[in-house]
Amino acid sequence: MSTPLSRRAFARLALAPAALTLLGGGAAHAAAAPDRGAVLRAMGRAAVFLDRHVSYRGGYLWSYLPDLSASWGELEARRSMCWVQPPGTPSVGHSLLDAYHATGAEEFYRAAERTGLALVAAQLPIGGWNYVHDFAGTGALRRWYETVGGNGWRLEEFQHHYGNATFDDAGTSAAAQLILRLYLERRDPRFKAALARAIRFVLAAQFRGGVADGGWPQRFPAFAGSVSRTHWPAERPPWLPADVRHGMEDGEYTQHVTFNDDVLGENIKFLLLCASTLHRPDLLAPVHRAMRCLQRMQQPGPQAGWALQHLSRPVGGRPAGAPAGARSYEPRALATHTTQTNIRQLFHYFRLTGDRSYLTRVPEAIDWLSSCPLTEQQLAENPLLAKRTHPTFVELGTNRALFVHRFGSNIRNGAYYTDHDHRNTLGHYSAGRAIDLDGLRRTYAELASLSDKEIAELRARSPLTPGPPIPVPRHFSVRELELTDLFRDAKPTLPTVPDADAETLVRDLGNKDHWLTPAEAVTNPFRGRPPAEPFHGKDFMSTHVGDRYDTSPFPPAERPLVISTGAYVANMAKLIAWADR
Numbered sequence: 295m296s297t298p299l300s301r302r303a304f305a306r307l308a309l310a311p312a313a314l315t316l317l318g319g320g321a322a323h324a325a326a327a328p329d330r331g332a333v334l335r336a337m338g339r340a341a342v343f344l345d346r347h348v349s350y351r352g353g354y355l356w357s358y359l360p361d362l363s364a365s366w367g368e369l370e371a372r373r374s375m376c377w378v379q380p381p382g383t384p385s386v387g388h389s390l391l392d393a394y395h396a397t398g399a400e401e402f403y404r405a406a407e408r409t410g411l412a413l414v415a416a417q418l419p420i421g422g423w424n425y426v427h428d429f430a431g432t433g434a435l436r437r438w439y440e441t442v443g444g445n446g447w448r449l450e451e452f453q454h455h456y457g458n459a460t461f462d463d464a465g466t467s468a469a470a471q472l473i474l475r476l477y478l479e480r481r482d483p484r485f486k487a488a489l490a491r492a493i494r495f496v497l498a499a500q501f502r503g504g505v506a507d508g509g510w511p512q513r514f515p516a517f518a519g520s521v522s523r524t525h526w527p528a529e530r531p532p533w534l535p536a537d538v539r540h541g542m543e544d545g546e547y548t549q550h551v552t553f554n555d556d557v558l559g560e561n562i563k564f565l566l567l568c569a570s571t572l573h574r575p576d577l578l579a580p581v582h583r584a585m586r587c588l589q590r591m592q593q594p595g596p597q598a599g600w601a602l603q604h605l606s607r608p609v610g611g612r613p614a615g616a617p618a619g620a621r622s623y624e625p626r627a628l629a630t631h632t633t634q635t636n637i638r639q640l641f642h643y644f645r646l647t648g649d650r651s652y653l654t655r656v657p658e659a660i661d662w663l664s665s666c667p668l669t670e671q672q673l674a675e676n677p678l679l680a681k682r683t684h685p686t687f688v689e690l691g692t693n694r695a696l697f698v699h700r701f702g703s704n705i706r707n708g709a710y711y712t713d714h715d716h717r718n719t720l721g722h723y724s725a726g727r728a729i730d731l732d733g734l735r736r737t738y739a740e741l742a743s744l745s746d747k748e749i750a751e752l753r754a755r756s757p758l759t760p761g762p763p764i765p766v767p768r769h770f771s772v773r774e775l776e777l778t779d780l781f782r783d784a785k786p787t788l789p790t791v792p793d794a795d796a797e798t799l800v801r802d803l804g805n806k807d808h809w810l811t812p813a814e815a816v817t818n819p820f821r822g823r824p825p826a827e828p829f830h831g832k833d834f835m836s837t838h839v840g841d842r843y844d845t846s847p848f849p850p851a852e853r854p855l856v857i858s859t860g861a862y863v864a865n866m867a868k869l870i871a872w873a874d875r
Contacts, residue, residue, distance in 0.1 A: 328797045330873070334397050336800040337869050340862065341390060343807035345405035348857055350374060351429055352405075352412035354383045357813060357856040367426055369442055369452060369845055370817045374430040376412060378423045381860035383413055384468035388770040389863045389870075391475055395768050396874040403479070410476040413469045414488045420515065421495025422459025422466045425451070432457075441820045445845040447705045448722050448838075450621045456517045459495065461510055461552065467560035470496070471567065471770065478571055478766055493568055493577070496561055500580055501551065505590065505615040506606040508583030509551035510561055512620075516549050526709050531701050531830040538711040543619035543626045544610075550603040550618045551591065553632050558584055559639050559777070566780050570757045570764040578758055585643045588636055589652060591615055596665070597693060598658035599633035601626070617690060623698045623710040623723055627687035630666070631727040633659055634734065641737055642777040648753040656738050663729055666693055672716040678836065679716070682726025687712075697725050703834050703841040704824035721836040722846070755782040769874070772867045791872040799865050809865055810855040815847035 348358060353376025358365040367377035376383050387409035394402035416427035428435040436455045443452035451462065459466055470492040477485035499514035501507055526540055544550065552558070562584050569577040591604045601617030602624055608614055619626035637659050644652040666688050672695065673679050685695035697719050702708020710720075719725035744752075753759055757780045764782050767775060772788055779786045802809055815838070824843035834840045839848035 327793050328800065333796055333800055333869060334399070334873060336803050337393055337397065337866065337873070338399055338401055339807040340803055340809070340866065341393060341402055341405050344386065344857075344859075344862060345390075345408060348808070349386075349409070349412070350376060351415070352383075352408035352410075353377075353416065353427065353429070354386045354409070354859050356382055356860060357858045359854065359856060360808075360810065366815070366817065366847070369446055369449060369847060370819070371426070371442075372428065372430070372434075372438065374434065375426055375428045375438070376416060377426050378413070378416060378465040378469055379425045379463045380465065380468055381863055382465075383409060383416070384465070384472045385771065385863050386859050387413070387472045388468070388475070389866045391472070391479070392769045392771045392870050393866060396870045406472075407476060407482075410472055410485060413473060414484065417469070417488055417491060418459050419491075420459055420498075421491035421493075422461070422499070422514065423469045424456075424459055425463070425465055442845050445705060445820060445824060445843055447708060447840050447844045448623070448846045453705070456513060456548075458513050458515055458517060460513045460548075461499070461555075461557045461561065462512050463555050464560050466492075466495075467564050470564050474564070474567055474571070475766060475770070489568075492564075493574075496564060497577075497580060500561075500584070501587075501606055504607070505613070506551050506587065506604075508580070508585070508587030509591070509604075509606065510557055510584075511549045511606065512552040512554070512557065512603070513548040517546070527702065527707055527826075527828065529828045531828075533830070533832075534701060534711070535713060538713045539625055540622070540709060540711040542622050544603075544605065547603060547618065547620040547624075549606060550620070551587065551606050551615075552603050553588070553591075553600055553636060554602040554620065554624075554629075556635055556639075558588055559635070559642075563775065563777060563780070566757045566777065567766060570780060571766050573763065575760070581758065585639075585647075585652070588639055589643075589655075592636070592655055592659065593617065593628065595658050596662060597628055597688070597690065598655060598662045599628040599630070599688070600636045602629050602632055623700070623720060625687055625696055625698065625712040627689055627696050628662075629687060630663060630684040630729055631686065633663060634727075634729050637734055638737075641741060644741055645752055645778055645781075646756045646758050648749040648756075650742075653738065653742055656734075660731065660734050660738065663731060663734075666695065668695065668716075668726055676716050676719060676725070678719055678721065678724070679726040682724070682728055683731075684727050684729045685716075686723075686725055686727050689714075698723065699835055701830070701832070701835065703829040703831075704843045705840075706824045706826040707829050708834070708840060718832065718835045722838045755784075757781065769870065771863055772871050788871040788874060789868075791868045791875075793872075795868055796872040799869055808857050809861055811858045811861040812853035813856045813858075814849065814853075816850045816854070817845050817847050818842050820845060 355365045355367045355371050355377045387406050390402050390406035439455035446452050473485050473489050477489050501509045562581050565577045565581050603618045603620050605614050605616050605618045640652045687696040689696050696712050697716050698712050700710045821843050839846045
């Protein structure tokens with residue numbers, strides 16, 4: 295995925311006596327503990343290998359064959375491409391900057407800086423980021439969308455080149471947060487302009503006025519052209535019931551208020567970080583509007599939950615704020631996992647503001663989740679529901695579980711549909727979710743019992759309350775940052791990493807300077823336009839991929855060893871936590 299750059303200079307540095315001090319050498323620890331210098335040198339070798347050998351102009355994909363002859367993001371990708379969607383370029387950048395904070399070694403900062411500049415290059419003029427960028431130019435990216443992306447049956451977000459930016463999968467928020475961190479580190483003007491564009495983008499994309507006020511769409515700005523969406527084939531399988539729901543039920547879903555992948559929570563986090571570190575109190579009003587939007591979108595009882603998306607304007611006689619469908623395998627329905635996420639968001643909003651109204655309707659939401667668990671029969675008859683407690687989707691009105699299926703073999707002869715049958719559900723999109731009802735109840739009870747004095751103490755530490763500047767958290771890749779980690783005097787805890795784990799990671803790195811891990815997914819190559827002839831079998835109902843024309847990723851029977859950015863970030867997170875303890 296990237297043209298390898300010379301790594302000889304750093305290799306010489308890493309082996310030189312002076313570098314041992316720079317990378318954390320020193321007196322050896324007790325015999326039972328790994329040598330700190332050896333661990334830090336290993337971290338440095340892994341980082342420089344990724345930066346100089348694997349990256350392309352500082353940008354990253356998700357996985358690579360060791361000889362770099364093939365590479366993947368969520369789909370197969372060319373060498374000149376970089377993925378913004380985690381665990382791609384921003385994720386690696388955050389890891390590199392975290393390693394710099396843990397070790398003080400300048401090599402980590404230089405690699406993080408190079409990755410940040412790749413994101414500056416990938417930033418769209420509007421200020422946000424697409425899922426993917428191609429350094430070969432927009433024309434090359436469009437051709438990729440028309441071929442590889444266009445044949446990805448289940449990856450509807452890659453079937454058309456919108457040319458706009460997305461909030462999906464935290465790509466824009468993760469990139470913007472890295473640009474903010476790099477600017478704050480040394481006030482580099484190259485990051486200042488990019489940061490200003492990112493802030494303007496988040497503010498410009500926020501809905502203003504009406505029920506949707508304070509929310510964000512999935513993509514911005516709205517796409518002006520027409521998009522050819524997945525269709526319903528003229529000839530349907532004879533075994534398919536006549537009354538199934540299908541298609542994108544509410545039109546262009548990218549312009550609805552989006553809660554999927556915690557879009558609203560991620561944007562709030564970015565705005566709070568900017569407000570706290572850049573002395574920008576003007577960014578607090580958009581945060582308050584966003585919090586009220588989430589509160590306002592909660593549906594009336596007894597189904598007092600949230601959907602993946604909600605209408606930003608009236609559609610087909612349905613009012614703004616009503617639950618909306620999204621991709622063709624995301625029906626118009628309430629979503630149990632999104633409801634759990636939004637309840638936890640309300641807990642954070644209460645902690646941030648001390649406003650008890652954010653807790654008022656939480657019991658209704660918990661009661662609704664309690665009313666719609668998976669049944670014993672559903673769990674027994676569908677192995678894909680193992681370790682799940684609730685259906686992903688719940689039908690409006692009836693409160694019955696909805697399940698999504700598909701027929702056909704590719705993007706031209708296949709389609710998704712929804713019904714109440716819990717069998718033969720999708721393999722690539724979970725039909726069930728694990729909902730922690732007991733945890734939600736405990737947290738609600740704990741917060742509801744706080745005294746006025748305790749609430750006042752919380753508010754005094756909140757980034758929404760005027761006061762001294764709040765420094766940016768030290769680490770972003772070691773564990774997920776919560777909104778409470780942005781409070782004054784917050785002391786985020788690092789995970790405890792046993793010495794044996796650090797030793798194992800260093801040993802696995804070896805002299806090759808990179809970790810190899812079995813590939814989670816591979817893809818079929820692009821083979822041209824798929825056949826439209828009907829396929830009435832059920833072979834691909836629960837698989838990750840369809841026929842040989844489908845370019846969607848799938849777990850292979852034999853998993854090749856790859857260089858994985860996700861594995862790199864996870865391994866480095868352990869070593870960073872070990873080194874910074």
